[in-house]
Amino acid sequence: MIFSAQAKEMKVGVALSNFDLNFISILRTQMDKELKQQRLDGQFVDAKGDVALQAQQVDDFINQGVDAIILNPVDTQGVAPMIKAAESANIPLVFVNRKPEVKLPENMAYVGSDSALGGKMEMEALAKMMNYKGNVAIIMGALSTEEARERTRAVEAVIKEHKDMKVIEKQTAKWQRNEAVDVVSNWLLNATPIDAIAANNDEMAIGAILALGQSQKKNILIAGIDGTPDGLKFVQNGKMALSIFQDAKGQATGAVKVTRALLDKKKVETYTWIPYQVITSENYKNFLTSNN
Numbered sequence: 001m002i003f004s005a006q007a008k009e010m011k012v013g014v015a016l017s018n019f020d021l022n023f024i025s026i027l028r029t030q031m032d033k034e035l036k037q038q039r040l041d042g043q044f045v046d047a048k049g050d051v052a053l054q055a056q057q058v059d060d061f062i063n064q065g066v067d068a069i070i071l072n073p074v075d076t077q078g079v080a081p082m083i084k085a086a087e088s089a090n091i092p093l094v095f096v097n098r099k100p101e102v103k104l105p106e107n108m109a110y111v112g113s114d115s116a117l118g119g120k121m122e123m124e125a126l127a128k129m130m131n132y133k134g135n136v137a138i139i140m141g142a143l144s145t146e147e148a149r150e151r152t153r154a155v156e157a158v159i160k161e162h163k164d165m166k167v168i169e170k171q172t173a174k175w176q177r178n179e180a181v182d183v184v185s186n187w188l189l190n191a192t193p194i195d196a197i198a199a200n201n202d203e204m205a206i207g208a209i210l211a212l213g214q215s216q217k218k219n220i221l222i223a224g225i226d227g228t229p230d231g232l233k234f235v236q237n238g239k240m241a242l243s244i245f246q247d248a249k250g251q252a253t254g255a256v257k258v259t260r261a262l263l264d265k266k267k268v269e270t271y272t273w274i275p276y277q278v279i280t281s282e283n284y285k286n287f288l289t290s291n292n
Helices: 022-037 051-064 080-088 115-129 146-160 177-189 202-214 229-236 248-263
Strands: 011-016 041-046 068-071 093-096 108-112 134-140 165-172 196-199 221-226 242-245 271-273 277-279
Touching: 011 022, 011 051, 022 041, 022 202, 022 248, 041 051, 051 068, 051 080, 068 248, 080 093, 080 108, 093 248, 108 248, 115 146, 115 196, 115 221, 115 242, 134 146, 134 177, 134 202, 146 165, 165 177, 177 202, 196 202, 202 221, 202 229, 221 229, 229 242, 229 277
Parallel strands: 011 041, 011 068, 068 093, 093 108, 108 271, 134 165, 134 196, 196 221, 221 242
Antiparallel strands: 242 277
16 A cells, blocks of 8 residues: 555656757757656657657657657647647647647646747847848748747848848748758858848858858858857857847756646646847857756
8 A cells, every 4th residue: 555655657758849950959958857857757759840740759648648748849830639639638738949829728838938039139139230221131940830930020020120121031941050051052152232140040040150151251240049059159259149048948947847737736827938038249158058
């Protein structure tokens, strides 16, 4: 009888969009630490950017009888079947980092940052550095995510506020550094008159910097979002004008804590917002250990 009174270790299935993405990799490491801290048995799976595979992985978790699921969705508009499956099985579902574009039912929550605010902060800081005039090119993330669409929309809205600024180019590089190298190289080959590049994340901003380096092009301001260790190095050496710190640790820890609260049948806020901060050459040292 004594043994049966002890709670079994609860299993949490963690379905991530793509292990290869730098920020997701940081998120995964932090989540793993926090799951152990909360004495939860975490199992991680990689959707490799494939929404159908991710839906299957969520079904597999449900069939395995996990106690809760944490989901970083590939496609923020394609989550309804996963929500329905978890709801039918009465399994708590917590979204992290990418906000689902549907209303969340009971027993479900989102932990992350406000995508539009990140884009707004990025472009406001960049516009100030540009003295509110010039041509801006935007490198977008994967268009299946609200992150990419909302950040881009917010960047465009800030540019519209200034009569001497305009969007000159806009293209997706799917969050990837190497794709951004190709996108920016093409812009430079076409002699597009670019004064600044606003990238939806640091990896694509770094790709832009590498493309500029190959073409020996200078005097183009580059901005990113995430504040990854790699991004900070480029802010430190002056090649990236700024980044917006997205708190992977805060998102990962928050998602696991909300999951633990749902497992303990506690009431939680449907949305937990993790704040952003602007990183520049003046304050980058404050962030050196933040996303490690």
